Amino acid sequence: MIAAAATSIKAPYIDWAAFSPIVALICGAVIVLLIGLLPGRRVREQIVPGATVLTLLATLGLTIWQWGENTSIISGALAVDRLSLVLNVVFVATGLVTVVMSLRERATVQAGQGEYYTLLLASLAGMAVLVAAQNLVTLFVGIELLSIPLYVLCASELQREKSLEAGLKYLVIGSVGSATLLFGLSFIYGATGSTDFSGIAAALSSKGETIASNPLMLTGLGMAVVGLGFKAAIAPFHQWTPDVYEGAPSPITSFMSVATKAAAFGIFLRFMDVAVIDEALTWQPLLAALAAITIVVGNVGALAQTSVKRILAWSSVAQGGYLLVGIVVSSAAGLEATLYYLVVYVVMNLAAFSVVVARERETTHGDSLSAFAGLGSKRPILAVPMTIAMLSLAGIPATAGFIGKLNLIGASVDGDYAWLGVLIAIGSAISLAYYLRIVAVMWMPDRRGDSPETDRPHGQPEIIGLAIICSAATIFFGIIPSPIYDLVRGAGESIGLL
Amino acid sequence: MLSTYLPALVFVALGAVVGGSFAVLNQVLGPAKSKLVATGDPYECGLPSEVKQGFRFGISFYLIAMLFILFDIEVVFLYPIAVELRAFGTFALLETIVFVVLLMVAFIYVWRRGALEWK
Numbered sequence: 320m321i322a323a324a325a326t327s328i329k330a331p332y333i334d335w336a337a338f339s340p341i342v343a344l345i346c347g348a349v350i351v352l353l354i355g356l357l358p359g360r361r362v363r364e365q366i367v368p369g370a371t372v373l374t375l376l377a378t379l380g381l382t383i384w385q386w387g388e389n390t391s392i393i394s395g396a397l398a399v400d401r402l403s404l405v406l407n408v409v410f411v412a413t414g415l416v417t418v419v420m421s422l423r424e425r426a427t428v429q430a431g432q433g434e435y436y437t438l439l440l441a442s443l444a445g446m447a448v449l450v451a452a453q454n455l456v457t458l459f460v461g462i463e464l465l466s467i468p469l470y471v472l473c474a475s476e477l478q479r480e481k482s483l484e485a486g487l488k489y490l491v492i493g494s495v496g497s498a499t500l501l502f503g504l505s506f507i508y509g510a511t512g513s514t515d516f517s518g519i520a521a522a523l524s525s526k527g528e529t530i531a532s533n534p535l536m537l538t539g540l541g542m543a544v545v546g547l548g549f550k551a552a553i554a555p556f557h558q559w560t561p562d563v564y565e566g567a568p569s570p571i572t573s574f575m576s577v578a579t580k581a582a583a584f585g586i587f588l589r590f591m592d593v594a595v596i597d598e599a600l601t602w603q604p605l606l607a608a609l610a611a612i613t614i615v616v617g618n619v620g621a622l623a624q625t626s627v628k629r630i631l632a633w634s635s636v637a638q639g640g641y642l643l644v645g646i647v648v649s650s651a652a653g654l655e656a657t658l659y660y661l662v663v664y665v666v667m668n669l670a671a672f673s674v675v676v677a678r679e680r681e682t683t684h685g686d687s688l689s690a691f692a693g694l695g696s697k698r699p700i701l702a703v704p705m706t707i708a709m710l711s712l713a714g715i716p717a718t719a720g721f722i723g724k725l726n727l728i729g730a731s732v733d734g735d736y737a738w739l740g741v742l743i744a745i746g747s748a749i750s751l752a753y754y755l756r757i758v759a760v761m762w763m764p765d766r767r768g769d770s771p772e773t774d775r776p777h778g779q780p781e782i783i784g785l786a787i788i789c790s791a792a793t794i795f796f797g798i799i800p801s802p803i804y805d806l807v808r809g810a811g812e813s814i815g816l817l
Numbered sequence: 818m819l820s821t822y823l824p825a826l827v828f829v830a831l832g833a834v835v836g837g838s839f840a841v842l843n844q845v846l847g848p849a850k851s852k853l854v855a856t857g858d859p860y861e862c863g864l865p866s867e868v869k870q871g872f873r874f875g876i877s878f879y880l881i882a883m884l885f886i887l888f889d890i891e892v893v894f895l896y897p898i899a900v901e902l903r904a905f906g907t908f909a910l911l912e913t914i915v916f917v918v919l920l921m922v923a924f925i926y927v928w929r930r931g932a933l934e935w936k
Contacts (some may be wrong), residue, residue, distance in 0.1 A: 330908030349922050356929045 331394040338392055338399075339381040340407055341447045347374025348440035355433010363432040368418055371436040375414045375443075382407045389813050395515055396457045398589070400813035403451040405658060405806055406585045409665055410446050413578040414439065416669050416789075419781050420570035420676050426482070430475035438468035438475075439574070446578060450585030453593065455504045455514040458586060462500065462550060465582055466493050469575060473567040485566025492549065492559040500546020506539025507594075516594040523597055530598040540595060540602060544609075547590070551583035553609055553643060554616035557636045561620070564632035569679055569686070572628055573672030576635045577665040584642050584661060588654055591646055593814055599649040603736075606647045610739055613640030614746040621753045627675055628686040630753055631668070634712060637750060638664055641743050644727050648734025651811025656730040658807040660723035663711075663796060667720055670789030671708035674701050677782040688760050695762035700783055702761045704790035709754040711793045714747045719796035719803075877935055884927055891920050 335342070351370050354362065382404055389400045397403075417439060421427050427435045445464030452458040470493060474486025508514050510533055511522035523530070530536045548556040564572045595602060617637025624630045642664070645657030675686055678701065684690035694702040711718035724747060728740035796803055898905065898913050927933060 330906065349919065352926055353922060356926065 334390060334392045334399075337385055337388055337390055338397070340378045340385065341397075341444055341451075343374060343378045343381055344440055344444035344447060347371070347377070348437045348444060350374070351440060352433050352437040355431060355437065367432040367436055368422060371418050371440060372415065374440060375411050375418070378443075378447075379408065379411045382411065391453065395517070396454045397448070397451040398453045398814070399451060401807075401810040402585065402589060402654075402658065402814055403447070405662070405810060406450040406581055407447055408806075409581050409662060410443050410578055413574060413581075413665060413669070414443050416673075416785060417570050417574040417578075419785055420573060420673065421568075422781060423680065423779065424568055424570055426472075426476040426568035426571070429477045430471075435472070435475055438472050442468040442472070442574075443578070446582035446585075449582050450589070452586060453516040453589065455508060455516075455519075458590070459497075459501055459504060461582075461586070463497060465579065466497065466550070469493075469571075469579065472571045472574075473563060475571065476568045481566040482568060485563045488559055488566075489563045496546050496549025496556070498546075499542050499549070503539045503542025503544075503546055506535050507543060508539075510536035510539055516590065519594040520597060523595065530595065530601045541605075543590070544602075544605065547583060547587050548609065551580060551587060552636050552639055554613040554636060554640070557613070557616065557639075560636055561624075561629045561632040564635070565626055565628045565686070569628065569672065569676045572632075573669060573676070576631065576672070577668050580635065580639060580642075581661050581665060584639075584646070584657060587643075587646055588657060589814060592649055592654060592811075592816055596649060596816070603647055603649065606643060607736060607739060610640050610643035610647055611742055613637065613643060614742050615640075618746045618749040618753075621750070624753070625688050626686050627688060627691065627757065630757065631671060631675070634750065634753070635668070637746055638668075638712070640746065641724065641727055644731050644736070644739045644743060647739060648730050648736055649816075650730065650734050651816040652733055653730040654811040654814075654816055655807045656723075656726035658810050659726050659803055662803050662806065663719040663723040663793075666789055666796065667708050667711040667718070667793045670704050670786055670793055671712070673782050673786035673789060674705040674708070677701055677779055677786065680779060680782075688757065691757060691760050693761070693764075696764075701786060704786035705761060706758050707790040707793050709758050711797065713751050713754040717794070717797045719793045719800070721797060722800045875936070880932055884932065887920070887923065891917070 347370070351367060351374065354370055355367050357366075385399060386404060388404070391398050418436070421435065421439075442465055445461050445466070445468070447461075448457060449461030449465055452461050470486055470490040472486075473489050474483050476482035504514075507519060511519045513519050513522055523536070526533075530540060545556060547553075549559075552560045564576065567575065591599075591602065591606070614637055617633050617635075617640055620636065621630050621633030624633060638660075642657050642660055645653040645655075645660070647653070678684075678690045678694075679686055682690045691702075691705070694705070707718065711720035714720045714724040724743060728743055731737060731740035731743070894916065895913065898909055902909060
């Protein structure tokens with residue numbers, strides 16, 4: 320009888336072409352791990368990063384090949400559409416930048432090059448799965464595949480206590496977030512009888528009851544939002560962010576602050592705007608409150624910090640609040656504004672982190688503000704990119720950050736959440752206090768005269784190059800924003816938003 | 818009414834008699850108790866079964882246990898597929914091969930990194 324039942328099981332049709340970017344990442348991770356086992360210094364220091372870069376380029380090529388595709392693959396588990404493809408490009412670009420930043424990183428030696436780059440690729444594969452997920456199970460698999468390698472990567476500088484602490488903290492808090500999320504997802508499944516996003520939406524609209532009148536669904540949605548909030552570092556679930564960002568090796572911090580954030584917001588967008596979109600009126604106030612709290616907490620928290628990595632951590636919390644505004648309004652304009660800002664945020668944050676990484680290796684001051692004292696006169700080649708990044712993060716006109724914020728404010732006004740737009744403006748005004756503090760430290764003549772010498776002035780052409788490219792892109796997209804508009808246009812329609 | 822409980826009562830009585838007699842007979846007929854400490858323990862190898870706070874054990878135990886879970890899971894997945902392979906068809910076979918290959922990569926990794934050597 321069991322055998323009779325089993326004969327009805329059919330293999331799902333797999334569209335290998337559309338699935339190929341994720342397959343490429345996973346195969347690359349496996350190959351890099353095996354290459355890392357080969358003996359020899361050259362293998363470790365050149366072939367392993369080289370293979371990682373090749374994997375990322377192959378993924379990029381396959382993503383571009385699938386550009387314009389809009390399908391569901393593997394029995395509706397994954398969606399290949401504009402949203403996931405744009406974010407794939409963001410992940411691959413971040414991955415490439417992280418590989419370049421990691422080339423001289425101590426963590427890669429201590430953890431082993433093969434392991435380090437494999438974990439990086441595995442985490443990227445998790446991100447690609449996550450942003451394409453349109454099924455609760457795929458969502459959870461993606462989020463775990465993203466997180467578990469990151470826990471290890473945070474602790475990859477094995478001989479520095481702070482790095483281990485960061486890894487452990489992230490593991491404990493990340494697990495709490497995952498557990499909350501999973502608990503919430505099981506409630507949603509219990510309330511709707513479907514793990515599929517479109518199935519959940521259909522169940523909600525056919526029952527004719529609102530989320531608010533269904534305690535099971537309400538609890539589930541609340542817990543899912545909390546769980547995703549942990550991953551996206553949305554206040555009040557952000558407390559781990561400063562400690563983990565400060566303790567992790569800087570290339571990993573930079574990777575987490577942009578790629579993880581992009582992935583978390585990618586799934587946030589898809590879940591809210593596909594699965595529970597009909598109930599937007601119920602959850603909009605909830606997310607609006609979270610966005611408001613996040614903007615205020617992030618910006619105020621950054622004010623008193625003296626470590627640049629901590630400032631950037633708090634700033635990333637605040638930026639998360641801005642990004643959330645585009646989800647609150649639940650419109651195509653809102654989704655595209657969030658996606659636009661994500662792309663811009665990646666570019667400007669990577670510029671800032673390249674300078675932090677360069678400075679950390681040049682001085683003995685680590686990532687403290689004093690490492691940047693007098694940088695303007697001594698190393699303008701680093702000071703100028705950092706200044707551009709700070710101004711762009713603050714949203715000064717003629718930088719990409721300004722256009723991004725303009726879009727978000729525009730979307731919030733159109734979506735009847737004008738007060739959130741006002742809050743973005745107020746938040747940006749507060750943020751000037753800490754972004755400009757970094758700029759001031761770099762350019763103001765140092766009265767105390769304790770600005771650090773460039774103790775280890777070995778050339779780091781690749782990091783300086785990154786800083787220049789990213790900051791140039793920040794200015795370029797601030798003046799000519801249309802390439803990014805073209806990139807994100809249609810993302811809202813592709814998942815069925817008006 | 819009470820008679821419906823009779824089988825249960827008989828069962829309990831039999832259990833008490835058989836169990837009790839084994840315990841008593843073992844005491845009377847069995848060899849004198851060994852003074853060796855190990856035989857008093859539930860397991861005669863591995864970690865002591867009673868540990869105090871602050872007890873430290875080798876990380877190798879942990880490592881091996883973790884690797885064991887990995888390959889344990891492999892078997893858990895392979896059994897049902899092996900039983901129903903005909904019904905599931907080629908797709909399941911290919912999926913299983915992918916799964917086993919990935920686990921083999923993991924195995925090669927732990928082997929080459931020396932995680933299987935007892936330190």
